[in-house]
Amino acid sequence: MIRWLAPLGLLGLLGLVILLIIYLIKPDYKEKKISSTFVWNQVLKQNRRQLPVIYQIITFLLQGLIITSLAFCLAQPFLFSKDAKMKDLEHVIILDTSMSMKSKIVNENDGSTRLERAIAETKKNINNLFKNKDSTVYIILANENPNYLVAGYTPMQREGIEKALNSLTYSFGEADLEGALQLAEERLNVNPYAKIFLYTDTEFGDLGNAVTAINFANIEKEWNVSISGCDVAIINNEFVFDVTLKCSGNVTIQTNLSVTIKNAENGDGIKQTYQLNVPVNFAVNENSLNHETTLEIPITATNKDYGGKDNWFFSTYEEVRLELTDLNDSILSDNYYLVYGGEKDTIKIEYWSKTYNVFWQYGFSNLANNMSKNRDIRFQQINTDYGLEIKNNGYDFYIFEHSIPQEIIEKGLPDDGIVILSNPDDRIKELNLGLSLNGMSTLSTLTSCSSKIDTPLLQYIEPSSIGVTQYSNISLASDSLFVPVLFCNNDPLMLVQNNINSKIIVLPFSINMSNFYGRSFQIFLYNLLNYFMPVTLVKYDYLANETAKISCKGISIDLYYEDKKLNTFTGDFPLDYRFEDIGTYTFITKFGLNKPDEVRKVYVHIPSKESSIFEISQFRIILDNQELTKEIGHDLSMYIILAMFICLIAEWYLQFKYII
Numbered sequence: 001m002i003r004w005l006a007p008l009g010l011l012g013l014l015g016l017v018i019l020l021i022i023y024l025i026k027p028d029y030k031e032k033k034i035s036s037t038f039v040w041n042q043v044l045k046q047n048r049r050q051l052p053v054i055y056q057i058i059t060f061l062l063q064g065l066i067i068t069s070l071a072f073c074l075a076q077p078f079l080f081s082k083d084a085k086m087k088d089l090e091h092v093i094i095l096d097t098s099m100s101m102k103s104k105i106v107n108e109n110d111g112s113t114r115l116e117r118a119i120a121e122t123k124k125n126i127n128n129l130f131k132n133k134d135s136t137v138y139i140i141l142a143n144e145n146p147n148y149l150v151a152g153y154t155p156m157q158r159e160g161i162e163k164a165l166n167s168l169t170y171s172f173g174e175a176d177l178e179g180a181l182q183l184a185e186e187r188l189n190v191n192p193y194a195k196i197f198l199y200t201d202t203e204f205g206d207l208g209n210a211v212t213a214i215n216f217a218n219i220e221k222e223w224n225v226s227i228s229g230c231d232v233a234i235i236n237n238e239f240v241f242d243v244t245l246k247c248s249g250n251v252t253i254q255t256n257l258s259v260t261i262k263n264a265e266n267g268d269g270i271k272q273t274y275q276l277n278v279p280v281n282f283a284v285n286e287n288s289l290n291h292e293t294t295l296e297i298p299i300t301a302t303n304k305d306y307g308g309k310d311n312w313f314f315s316t317y318e319e320v321r322l323e324l325t326d327l328n329d330s331i332l333s334d335n336y337y338l339v340y341g342g343e344k345d346t347i348k349i350e351y352w353s354k355t356y357n358v359f360w361q362y363g364f365s366n367l368a369n370n371m372s373k374n375r376d377i378r379f380q381q382i383n384t385d386y387g388l389e390i391k392n393n394g395y396d397f398y399i400f401e402h403s404i405p406q407e408i409i410e411k412g413l414p415d416d417g418i419v420i421l422s423n424p425d426d427r428i429k430e431l432n433l434g435l436s437l438n439g440m441s442t443l444s445t446l447t448s449c450s451s452k453i454d455t456p457l458l459q460y461i462e463p464s465s466i467g468v469t470q471y472s473n474i475s476l477a478s479d480s481l482f483v484p485v486l487f488c489n490n491d492p493l494m495l496v497q498n499n500i501n502s503k504i505i506v507l508p509f510s511i512n513m514s515n516f517y518g519r520s521f522q523i524f525l526y527n528l529l530n531y532f533m534p535v536t537l538v539k540y541d542y543l544a545n546e547t548a549k550i551s552c553k554g555i556s557i558d559l560y561y562e563d564k565k566l567n568t569f570t571g572d573f574p575l576d577y578r579f580e581d582i583g584t585y586t587f588i589t590k591f592g593l594n595k596p597d598e599v600r601k602v603y604v605h606i607p608s609k610e611s612s613i614f615e616i617s618q619f620r621i622i623l624d625n626q627e628l629t630k631e632i633g634h635d636l637s638m639y640i641i642l643a644m645f646i647c648l649i650a651e652w653y654l655q656f657k658y659i660i
Contacts, residue, residue, distance in 0.1 A: 010072075012071030013071045019064060059654050062654075066651070073644075077640065079634040089136065090136045091129050092137075092138045092184045092197070094184060095122065096180075096200035096202070098170070098174055099170055100175075101216070103201065103330040104331075106328065108221065115170065122199065123162070130155040133155055142176060142180035172545065172582050172606050174609055174610060175200070177200060177617070181207070181211075195212070196212070197212050200213065200214075201216050201615070203616045205620060206620075207623060208621075217614055224246075224249060224334070225245065227334060227335065228244045228245070229337075230244070232339060232341065240300055241300075241322075244296050246292060249614065251282070252283045253281075253282045254280070255325070256326075257297070257323070260275055261274040261320050262320070265316050274301050276308055278297060280324070292614065318343065331613065334605070334610075334611045338584060338603040339540070340600075340602060340603055341540035344376040345375050347375055347378065348380065351382065351401070352381075353399075355402055356381065357511065359511050359517045360422075366522060367525055367526060375529075389407075392413065396418065396533060397419075398419045398420065402423050403424065403427060404430070409427060409430050409431070416591075418503040419503065420504075421504065423508065433482070435474055435495070437474055439472075441491065443468065443469050446515060447467055447468060449486050449487060449493055450463050450488075451463040452484075452487065455496070457524065457531055458486065460523050460527070467515050468514040471493055474506070493509055535551060536550065536552065537549075540602045541603050541604075541605065543607050550577050552574075553589060554591035554595075554598070555570065561583065561584075579602075579604040583604060584604075585602050587602075
């Protein structure tokens with residue numbers, strides 16, 4: 001299919017008329033016989049060499065082709081594939097389906113949302129387009145991942161388009177309008193005369209002559225107040241909830257923020273629910289760029305202005321519910337917000353030693369300070385001289401140093417936590433672990449260790465930085481489930497058993513007889529916690545369509561959305577999970593050890609940008625038919641110029657041969 005990009009160039013074909021006129025008024029020489037003298041004979045010969053009639057016709061045609069070629073070159077001929085429809089009968093419609101399109105007109109009977117009005121406009125557009133049977137329509141959904149709702153539908157498929165439009169739902173994430181326009185550009189590359197319609201609530205500048213943008217936002221009849229976030233901190237031993245509120249639209253509003261703190265507990269085992277009421281006043285500046293005002297309100301349970309009391313101090317809470325009460329604004333789903341994370345991961349450690357040292361307690365104390373945001377590390381040193389009982393249950397880590405307590409020999413190793421046997425004595429064989437000691441190796445100098453395998457327990461540690469002067473020679477039975485991960489002179493110095501019902505680490509050397517008490521030991525303890533007891537989630541609030549990294553300290557995790565079970569995760573952790581809906585997600589960790597389930601909740605909310613219902617675009621894309629046309633066609637000018645030169649050379653040849 002050939003298309004002329006500069007059709008006015010075809011006016012050059014008028015040169016053919018001029019050429020014809022020249023030939024019509026050209027003098028007609030008649031042949032006459034003259035006396036046969038030598039001189040006149042020469043003249044007659046010259047007359048007989050005039051161009052014959054057939055060659056005159058050929059010359060005329062060649063000259064006409066030369067003029068035609070010049071006219072065609074001026075008209076810029078391009079060749080397009082048969083798939084390129086050089087008509088404006090193809091419409092590409094981009095529908096913004098983000099949460100801000102759920103904004104509705106307030107205080108009107110119909111209360112229609114922006115998306116509902118955009119869908120109605122889409123149907124009207126398609127009805128007008130389908131009056132021509134050769135028309136086609138493409139509908140692109142501008143959500144977080146732009147895609148085609150329908151592609152290349154014709155009037156025969158009108159029912160399918162209606163069904164697809166009627167089943168549309170809102171996306172909880174942000175709209176990738178730039179990606180949607182780039183997807184439409186691909187259609188424009190196929191058909192440069194396609195019309196693009198963008199139905200959105202974002203204000204754009206010039207997008208090019210190929211795009212018609214319609215903004216369905218109504219600044220006069222829409223306004224929205226939202227809870228866009230809540231940061232939690234502990235200041236002066238008190239929880240502070242820093243709530244961010246936004247108001248969009250030309251409106252002055254007074255409302256209340258209800259704060260409900262559920263199951264708050266101050267270490268006394270008594271859980272209570274606290275209720276606060278925070279007055280909120282908004283007066284939006286009409287001259288602001290996006291017609292928006294933001295408030296940040298720090299809230300504490302002891303603030304008497306909000307109904308708090310002096311004794312409302314608590315160390316943990318199950319849930320904080322924030323809600324804008326009795327508010328009929330444009331988007332209702334951002335009028336409440338849930339805050340989780342009030343219950344830290346509690347790590348309980350039992351330490352017993354035949355000869356106590358400060359290394360284990362000092363190391364875990366440092367970790368407790370560094371991990372205080374997500375962890376509550378409780379180190380319990382068991383001293384039987386003071387009446388403390390050695391237990392084989394109720395802790396996450398059990399450290400027995402220099403010997404195995406008689407109580408553990410009798411009751412058996414704990415089955416609800418990780419057991420560390422540091423510098424054990426011969427009694428280790430009584431545990432039936434497939435391990436036995438074969439004397440001591442005493443070294444004259446501090447000797448460096450090495451590792452033959454890659455293990456998370458030694459991550460960020462250079463094994464050669466660990467040195468010992470004495471260690472026990474330990475033997476493994478053929479059926480032993482232990483894996484050696486650290487060596488000295490090819491003798492194992494760290495053995496690990498990590499099974500569903502048995503998690504044990506054996507260190508057959510005394511920390512006192514090594515340099516392991518320094519930085520490497522601190523990193524080892526950090527790796528120990530992250531390997532055996534990783535935090536399930538690093539935070540407790542996520543955006544819709546955000547991906548979280550999920551870790552597991554047990555054998556599996558059951559995932560619930562509200563009250564519906566979604567999945568059970570097993571196998572390799574950590575894993576990535578994408579939150580598609582807003583609301584509460586519950587992660588229940590199942591332990592292979594004799595240990596109760598762990599419950600963790602997160603709240604997924606819509607992006608703050610989607611609650612800001614009057615937006616101005618910050619990017620520019622120009623989609624212009626004329627600029628894109630040359631990119632998809634094949635320029636024929638060079639071929640026409642080549643043909644013109646061939647005609648020109650042929651015409652010159654005839655003139656030279658028969659005239660000169």
